[in-house]
Amino acid sequence: GQNIDQPTEMTATEGAIVQINCTYQTSGFNGLFWYQQHAGEAPTFLSYNVLDGLEEKGRFSSFLSRSKGYSYLLLKELQMKDSASYLCAVMDSNYQLIWGAGTKLIIKP
Amino acid sequence: GAVVSQHPSWVICKSGTSVKIECRSLDFQATTMFWYRQFPKQSLMLMATSNEGSKATYEQGVEKDKFLINHASLTLSTLTVTSAHPEDSSFYICSARDPTVSYSEQYFGPGTRLTVT
Numbered sequence: 001g002q003n004i005d006q007p008t009e010m011t012a013t014e015g016a017i018v019q020i021n022c023t024y025q026t027s028g029f030n031g032l033f034w035y036q037q038h039a040g041e042a043p044t045f046l047s048y049n050v051l052d053g054l055e056e057k058g059r060f061s062s063f064l065s066r067s068k069g070y071s072y073l074l075l076k077e078l079q080m081k082d083s084a085s086y087l088c089a090v091m092d093s094n095y096q097l098i099w100g101a102g103t104k105l106i107i108k109p
Numbered sequence: 110g111a112v113v114s115q116h117p118s119w120v121i122c123k124s125g126t127s128v129k130i131e132c133r134s135l136d137f138q139a140t141t142m143f144w145y146r147q148f149p150k151q152s153l154m155l156m157a158t159s160n161e162g163s164k165a166t167y168e169q170g171v172e173k174d175k176f177l178i179n180h181a182s183l184t185l186s187t188l189t190v191t192s193a194h195p196e197d198s199s200f201y202i203c204s205a206r207d208p209t210v211s212y213s214e215q216y217f218g219p220g221t222r223l224t225v226t
Binding site: 008021033040041042043044045048087096100101102 | 124143151152153155157200202215216218219220221222
């Protein structure tokens with residue numbers, strides 16, 4: 001079966017760095033997405049990785065290792081507004097998105 | 110990025126009535142749209158894939174006669190919750206892919222919060 005695993009909840013301090021991991025087992029792979037979702041709102045796109053390596057976009061970076069079925073989202077210089085759920089999703093061979101359960105990130109002052 | 114709108118943003122209805130939710134792609138033509146449901150503190154659950162001009166594909170466990178999906182044009186898909194019950198109260202979100210972009214992220218609408226009393 002298809003499976004996406006990510007931690008349920010993480011806590012970090014304002015100004016610090018946090019890494020949210022995601023491991024996956026899917027039928028085929030056409031890329032991995034990270035989305036941010038604030039409570040009561042729809043998800044917003046953060047990043048897309050289809051090749052191995054690190055993609056940097058401002059304070060956020062995303063890494064992919066296809067051979068290990070592993071990705072992480074790195075958030076630097078954390079701000080209170082970064083408190084949200086972070087969703088990992090993999091596009092399978094049918095171009096369907098398989099979603100992880102999301103990681104709730106709590107930022108403390 | 111592309112914009113997807115949803116209407117209404119919230120709705121309260123009485124048990125037994127039907128509610129229609131609209132999803133529109135505003136600046137691109139979406140041959141495929143997706144309908145999700147999200148209960149509090151849970152992740153997105155794909156309900157169905159809506160294809161323009163053909164029948165929707167429903168995920169296992171989703172009643173197609175209860176959740177009617179119509180994708181009549183390249184910019185509009187509708188979800189009708191028929192004979193709504195309190196357990197149907199949830200956050201319903203649609204998304205769409207831009208088929209002109211090879212990998213294309215899914216662009217999400219703002220969601221519709223349904224409360225059935």
